[in-house]
Structure formats: structure tokens, C-alpha cells
Amino acid sequence: MKEINNQGLLSIVDIVLNHSACNSEWVFEHPEVGYDTSTNSRHLNSAYVLDRCLEDLSKDYANRANGVTHKCPHAPYIRNEHELDNVISVMTDRVVSLKLEEFFLLDKNRVKKEFMEALPGLKQDQIVEF
Secondary structure (H helix, E strand, O other): OHHHHHOOOOOOOOOOHHHOOOOOHHHHHOHHHOOOOOOOOHHHHHHHHHHHHHHHHHHHHHHOOOOHHHHOOOOOOOOOHHHHHHHHHHHHHHHHHOOHHHHHOOOHHHHHHHHHHHOOOOOHHHOOOO
């Protein structure tokens, strides 16, 4: 690094430990670094639900299961644009049924109360509501 600095160069090293392979020794030694939607990564619940839905759809499409053949009789193949539209329709139906928007709803009064409790010195007239 001294040699790099002596030459007037800047060096930046970006280590992203959470991008480690799931079977790395470091991950086994530090399981807390993994994503767990029930503890340290609740904000990823909606992404997890969506991923599972798309994974299930892929499996159902490949195996011609769970009503996929109703709209996609030639599954697991897509032979033309019409069949692709049918796959998109099945995917849309499944994703819409997840009601992902509900993950992003909040009770404004509850959040305001929690905020006030977290900052005991804050007065009601110091809060600007939108």
C-alpha cells in the first residue's frame, strides 16, 4: 500500500462479506451473517415470499402441476407468443394473490407512538405530519 501511495494512486478495497458462498468456512463459523427473515432480516420477508412463489411456479410449470396446464396446456414448453402470454398470465395471477403491498402498510398512529416513546424529550408540536 505504501508503494501505491508513493506513486500518488488511490486504492480502495471493498470486501462484501455477505456475498460469501453459502458453504464457505467463514459462513459456517458465523451463521449470524446469513439472512433469516424471522430474526435479522425481517425487511426481506416480501422478497422471500416472492422468490418462493416464483420458484413454486417454475416447478409447477416444469412438472405440469397445480393448475398450470389449465392456461398452459403445452407446459413445460413455450412455443409461441400466445403461450408466453399465458405463462405471464399465470405468473401475474400468482404474484397478485400474494398481496405484496400488505408488506408495506403501516399503522401511522402506532408508528408515531413508538417514535415518541423512543425519543422521550420530543414534544408533540415538534412532529411534522405528512
